[in-house]
Structures are given as structure tokens and as C-alpha cells.
Amino acid sequence: MEINIQKRVLEANENESERLKKFFKEKNVFVLNVMSSPGSGKTETLVKTLNRIMPKIRTAVIVGDICTTNDADRLQSTGADVTQINTDKFGGDCHLAAHLIESTAKEFDLERIDLLIVENIGNLVCPAEFDIGEDARTVVLSVTEGEDKPLKYPLMFRLAHSAILNKIDLLPYLEFDVDEAENNIKEVNPNIPVFRISATKEQGFDPWIEWLEKMVFSKISK
Amino acid sequence: MHELGIAEKIVEIALASIPEGIENPKVERMNLRIGKFASVVEDSLRFCFGIVVKDTPLAETELIIENVPVLVHCNKCNFEWEVDDPIFKCPECHGTDLEMLSGREIDIDSIELAD
Numbered sequence A: 001m002e003i004n005i006q007k008r009v010l011e012a013n014e015n016e017s018e019r020l021k022k023f024f025k026e027k028n029v030f031v032l033n034v035m036s037s038p039g040s041g042k043t044e045t046l047v048k049t050l051n052r053i054m055p056k057i058r059t060a061v062i063v064g065d066i067c068t069t070n071d072a073d074r075l076q077s078t079g080a081d082v083t084q085i086n087t088d089k090f091g092g093d094c095h096l097a098a099h100l101i102e103s104t105a106k107e108f109d110l111e112r113i114d115l116l117i118v119e120n121i122g123n124l125v126c127p128a129e130f131d132i133g134e135d136a137r138t139v140v141l142s143v144t145e146g147e148d149k150p151l152k153y154p155l156m157f158r159l160a161h162s163a164i165l166n167k168i169d170l171l172p173y174l175e176f177d178v179d180e181a182e183n184n185i186k187e188v189n190p191n192i193p194v195f196r197i198s199a200t201k202e203q204g205f206d207p208w209i210e211w212l213e214k215m216v217f218s219k220i221s222k
Numbered sequence B: 001m002h003e004l005g006i007a008e009k010i011v012e013i014a015l016a017s018i019p020e021g022i023e024n025p026k027v028e029r030m031n032l033r034i035g036k037f038a039s040v041v042e043d044s045l046r047f048c049f050g051i052v053v054k055d056t057p058l059a060e061t062e063l064i065i066e067n068v069p070v071l072v073h074c075n076k077c078n079f080e081w082e083v084d085d086p087i088f089k090c091p092e093c094h095g096t097d098l099e100m101l102s103g104r105e106i107d108i109d110s111i112e113l114a115d
């Protein structure tokens, strides 16, 4: 006997994400989902970004980390509200799911927040598949990784709204072809803005900050 | 990497769709549709599935996976084609305003119960 099911396996997360989107809209909060491989520089980029956009944009951060609190401490030093999700409590997951974001976001005073940044778990595969009610996604690729990463992990780059090429201060010491990397990102996602930065040296931040502020202010009106 | 979670979810959905009142139900086959653009590694999913189904009516289920191609529609010239390389540009008009029609599925189609 054949039983017809016709169900999307990730439907529960999709529904949760849609609900969250409405919730954040009501609260007038812009949500940015930041993703990359482990160690590409998400935290470093966010620390420097927070120093520039606050207090003009009141920002809170949720950081997913497998087991440490290092990232949360670094982010907290900027004065932003930071909450850490240790995913090992939930079985060592490789991504943040919508229901975790919902319960964590409610710990913040959202009336007084314009921007919620989620630093996702370092992983280019799984987080791409799980919407978390975000308004935009930014993917970070560092020049110490392969130029062909966008072609190997196309879903992540296809679904992103902006891309950061980080650690450009290291280019003189590497074989990395930064134009080829940018071209590969644009093969997968032709209209995406790509920002070349050095997070540690704080180079190239202006266009990135401009993009982020424009995105945030196009949604919120507090 | 999230194949274990997906395997658990698949089994949960399948178990919930077995009609009540069947004595010792046995699922012979499960038909899945997985898009080529979905972040699912088939071997890894099969491996996790094998672990999750122990001691359930799906313990001996054969997993049949249909790979769904990535189909793309160009909003400028309405051309439709199948993407092999992850290159998103219309081969007809070079337009980049595109819609992915399929390729992201992680769907359960059906299960087949033993009589």
C-alpha cells in the first residue's frame, strides 16, 4: 500500500522563519544573518562594524558557537547587547534554526533595538538551508580559503545579499587571486555587492558600512 | 552535516503518516525527492537514516532518492534551462534576473507499506 505524503522535510523551520519575519517587522528590527567557514573573520568584522554603526544604529548580536564564549566576550566589548547560543546543548548542531533565534531574541529589549545581527555557526553548508527570519544574509570569505569556494558551496553564495572578502591585508603573502574569487561569487550571484576588507587592519569598511546602513534604514523607522 | 537532523525528521514524518490500526506495520520503501542544489549529501543521509530507523517500522526500508535538477527561469526573456555548473546567467539574453524553479527540494513523496 502506497501512502502519499508530499511534505517538505524542513517545513517546520520554514514556517517558524515566516512567523519570525512578521514578528521582527512588527518590532521594527532589521535582522542580518552572517555566515562563513570557521575562522573567516565574522567576529572580527562584526566587532569593527559595531564600533562604527553604534550608537546611531542600536544593535544586538546573537552569536552561535559550538562551545566557547570567546566570540561573545569580544562582541560584548563594543557595548552591544550580546547573547550566545551554545549549540552543543542542542546536540552539536551545525547551524542556528529559527526556533532558537526566536527564544533568544525575546531576551533583548527589542523596542530599543534597530538591528539584530546573527553570527551563525562557522559552516558554509548547513546554515544556508535554514532561514531564521532574516531580512538579509551576508557571507564572509577570507583570502586564506580557496578562490573556488563559491562554486563549491553555491547555495550559500546564491542566497546571500552581500559578500565580504576578508583578510586582504594578507594578499601580498599569498597566491590568492582576489579578482577570480570575486568573479566566482558573481557567477553564482551576478548582482551581489562584494566588499574587500581587512577586519583586523580595518581597511575597506566604508562601502560595507554604507550598504548595511542603507539596508537597515530602508526597513526601520524608529 | 545536518543529515542526521534531516534523517530524524524524515523518520518522524513517515511514522506519523502510517495509518492507525495496522498491526506490525513495515515500510518497504520510502520515496524522497532531493534537489541538486539542496545541501544534502546522499551517502551521509543514507548512513544517518540507517542509524535512526533501528527498532522502528522503517528498519528495513529501502530509501529511493530521486535527484531533482536545477531548473532556472529568466524573467527577462522567459527562457528556461537546466543548470549544471552553478553559473547563474541566462544563456540566451545574458540576463541575471532569474528564478530557481526547482533544485532545492528535500521532500518526502510517499512511503510503501508491506501488505
Ligand SMILES: Nc1nc2c(ncn2[C@@H]2O[C@H](COP(=O)(O)OP(=O)(O)OP(=O)(O)O)[C@@H](O)[C@H]2O)c(=O)[nH]1
Pocket: A036, A037, A038, A039, A040, A041, A042, A043, A044, A045, A071, A121, A122, A123, A166, A167, A168, A169, A170, A197, A198, A199, A200, A201
Ligand atoms: N590577517 C588577518 N587576520 C584576520 C582578519 N580578520 C580576522 N582575522 C583573524 O582570523 C582569526 C579568526 O577570526 P574570527 O573573527 O574569530 O573568525 P570567525 O569567522 O568569527 O570564526 P568562528 O566564529 O570560529 O567561525 C582570528 O585569529 C582573527 O584575528 C583580517 O582581516 N586579517
Ligand SMILES: [Mg+2]
Pocket: A042, A043, A044, A071, A119
Ligand atoms: Mg566567530
Ligand SMILES: [Zn+2]
Pocket: B074, B075, B076, B077, B078, B079, B090, B091, B092, B093, B094, B095
Ligand atoms: Zn534570458
